[in-house]
Amino acid sequence: MGPARGTGKEVTAECLCIGDELLIGQTLDTNSAWMGQELGLSGIRPVLTRIVGDDKEVILEALRTARADIVLMTGGLGPTKDDITKRTLCEFFGTRLVRNAEAEACVISLFTKMGRKAHEVKPADLAQAMLPESCTMLPNKLGTASGMWFERDGRVYVSMPGVPYEMMGIMQNSVLPRLRDLFHPPTIVHRTLQTTGMGETLLAERLEEWENNLAMEGIHLAYLPSPGLVKLRVSTYAGADPTEAVARVDRQVALLYGLIPELIYGEGRQQLEEVIGGQLKELGQTLALAESCTGGYLSHLITSIPGSSAYYIGGVVSYANAVKMEELGIASDMLELNGAVSRPVAERMAEGVRKALKSDWAIATTGVAGPDGGTAEMPVGTVWIAVAGPNGVTSSKGVFMGTRDLVIRRSAIAALNMLRKELIPVRATAAE
C-alpha cells in the first residue's frame, strides 16, 4: 500500500523535531521553518510542526497521531546515549537495527576524506551505520547519520539528522525529489510585496475592498508584519495550467500596486537598504550619513548589503553635541536656540555631512531614543529625519513607539524610506 499517486488532491506534511535542547530553548529550531519553505515551493502544504524531547513515549505518540501525508523528522540521530530516535522508529515500524552496508561505506568515506584511515574509524562512529531493516537509506554526504525513508498506510515518514546543513543536503538530494515523484503535488504560485510607511491595521482598512474580492479569484492574502514593515503575500494554487495561475496572481498584484504605490518598495526578500543601494548604483551616486539617535544602526543596515562600498562613502555618529559642531559644522547657537532634536539641526546635519564627505545624498537623524530624556513636548520616540540631495534638503518628524531598540529600528526604516522616495519616483504600476 504506497501513498496515493498524482490524485490532484492537496498533499500535506508535518515536521517532528526531536531534542531536549530545542524544548528548553538551548538551540533554536530553524529546521522546520526551512522545511516549510521548501515544501511550499514544491506544492506541499505544511500543516503542523511538533517539537518534542528525547523521550520514546512522546515520540511514539507523535508518530501515532500524525495525520499528514508526509512526516518529516529531524534530530536524535547522534551517537550519544540521549539520542533514541532510531530505536523508537524500530519499535514503531516493528523492525530491528541491522548493519547497512551502504551507510557504513558513507561513514568510512567521510572519515577517510578527513584524513583518517578506515581501520581507525571508532565503533561509536560505525554504530551510526546500524539502520532499521525496513527503511530506505538516504545518503548524508556531510555527516555520519544517514537519512531514513519509511512508507506505511499511505503515509511517508522520513528521519533526518538535526544538524541544519546535513538535513538540508538530504532534503535537496533525496527527500524533495522523491516526494515530488510520489505525490505529484500541485504548483503554488505566489508573489510577496514589501511595504513600509503604514501599519498593518490602517493598511488592512485601505485594502479591505480589494481583499474582499480575492476569495472569488481563489487567491489568498497574508499580512506579515515586522517593526516598521509589512509584507503582503499573494498566493494561489495552480491547476493544470500554471500560466493561468501566474496571470491571476499578477493581475491582483497589479491592482495592489495601483492601490498603494507609495508604500511598496520591493518584492520577494528584497530589503529597503538593498533597493536604495541598487538605485544609487544605477544612478552612479553616493551616500553619506549623520546619525545621532540611530547611533550607527542606519550605517549598519546600509553596510549589511554586499558591495555597498560602491555607493556608501561613510558617516558620522554625532552622539555628543561637540561632534555635531566640529564634524558637521553646526553652530553652537543653533543648538542652543532649537535644541539638538529639531528640524534645523537635522537639516544642517544632513547638509554638513554631505559637504564634508562630498556625497550626492545624505541622511541625518536626531531624536529621543529613550527610555529616558523625554518631555511632555518631546516624548520618547520623537525623531527628526532629514535627507539632503542635489535639489536641497527635506525633513520630517516622526514619533515612534516601543522600546529604545524599536525606536532606533523604526526611525532607521523611516529614514531609508525618505531617501527611497527622493531617489525613486513612485509608479502606479508593477515593475515588469
Added chain:
Amino acid sequence: MGPARGTGKEVTAECLCIGDELLIGQTLDTNSAWMGQELGLSGIRPVLTRIVGDDKEVILEALRTARADIVLMTGGLGPTKDDITKRTLCEFFGTRLVRNAEAEACVISLFTKMGRKAHEVKPADLAQAMLPESCTMLPNKLGTASGMWFERDGRVYVSMPGVPYEMMGIMQNSVLPRLRDLFHPPTIVHRTLQTTGMGETLLAERLEEWENNLAMEGIHLAYLPSPGLVKLRVSTYAGADPTEAVARVDRQVALLYGLIPELIYGEGRQQLEEVIGGQLKELGQTLALAESCTGGYLSHLITSIPGSSAYYIGGVVSYANAVKMEELGIASDMLELNGAVSRPVAERMAEGVRKALKSDWAIATTGVAGPDGGTAEMPVGTVWIAVAGPNGVTSSKGVFMGTRDLVIRRSAIAALNMLRKELIPVRATAAE
C-alpha cells in the same frame, strides 16, 4: 476547579504557536525557544511545542489534546481577517467576545502616547479591546493585542500576541509571576556566566575535568553558544533549604572563575557593551569609534545601551579611503604602502578618531567582511582591530568565519573584548 497548588509535583508546559507564516517558514518562531528558557528558569518543564496555521479546527484540536499543566499560546491576535485566535478561544471556552474596558483604555493610551487624539482611534484598533468574556486580561504595554488568561479543569491557558517583544513583556510582567503563584514550582538556583574569546568545543575541552565532577554535586551545566559568545549556565534544584543550593552553585562558579578568568566578562543577561559602558562611567572616561568593516555595527552596539551618551562621544564610519584620509588624518602613502586592511592603518584610525573627537579611548576596525574582496593572503574574514587609550595603542588581527553578517558581528565582539581587557584588569576570583 483551579489548578493544583504547591503539590511538589513536576509542573509541565506546552507552547502552541499560531500563524500560517510560521508553518510556511516566512517567519522563524523564536517565541517557543525563549519561553522554554524562561519556563526552565521558573522550575517549569516545557514538554511540547506545536506550530499550527491560522485554522480554527486545527487550533481547537490542539487545545483539546493538550496534556500539560500550562498551555502558552502565541499569535493570531492581529486586527486582520486571517487572525482567528480570539474567536476560536471563545468557541473552546464556550464564551463570547465583549468590550473589555481595561483593554480599551490600554489601546487608547497607546495611541495618545503616539500623539493621536482619543476620538481618532480607529474602529479596527478598538476591536482589539474585544476580549472573551471569561478571560482575565493581561496588559500589553507595547501593542494593541492584550494577553488573555483562562483556567479550566486544572489547566491554565494563556494567549499572547506573536510579536516577540510584546509576548516577552506580557510573560515577564504577568504570566510568569502568576504561574509561580499558582503552581509553586520547585525553585531552580542558577548563575549564568558570559564568556567570549573561545569557541564551544575548545571551551568544553578546557572545562572537562571540572564538568565531570558536577553531577556528583547535583549541578547541571549548559553551554549556550551564539556568534562570538558562549554563555555557561550552572544550575541546580533547591530542596527545602535554598541557601544550601545557592552556596553549592556559588562554589562551582568560583572554581569556574579560577579556570577561565580571562574569558568571563559578565553574569546574567549582561552584555559586553554594557560591561564596558559601566566601567567607562565608573572611570569617568569617554569612547570614540572609527569603523570600516564593521560599518556602524559597533557604534550600534554601544548606543543600544540606555545612557550611553554619558561616555560615548561618537564615531566615524570610514568606508571610503577618502574618509580615512580626511576625517582620520591617514596619509595616502600609508594606505598605498600597507593597504587599508593592515595594522598601521587600524592603529592610525584609532589614534586619529581619538584625537579628532577628544576621547579617552578609541576602537578602530578595518577588514574584509566579504563575500567578495578576499585574496589568498587576506581571506574574507580578515580584520585588524586597534584600541587607542591613555597609554598608547594596541592592535591585533583576527580571521572570522562565516557570512558577511557573521564576520561583522564576530569582529565587533572581538573589538569590544579588546577594549574590555584594557579597561578591566583580569581577576581570578568571582565578583562579589
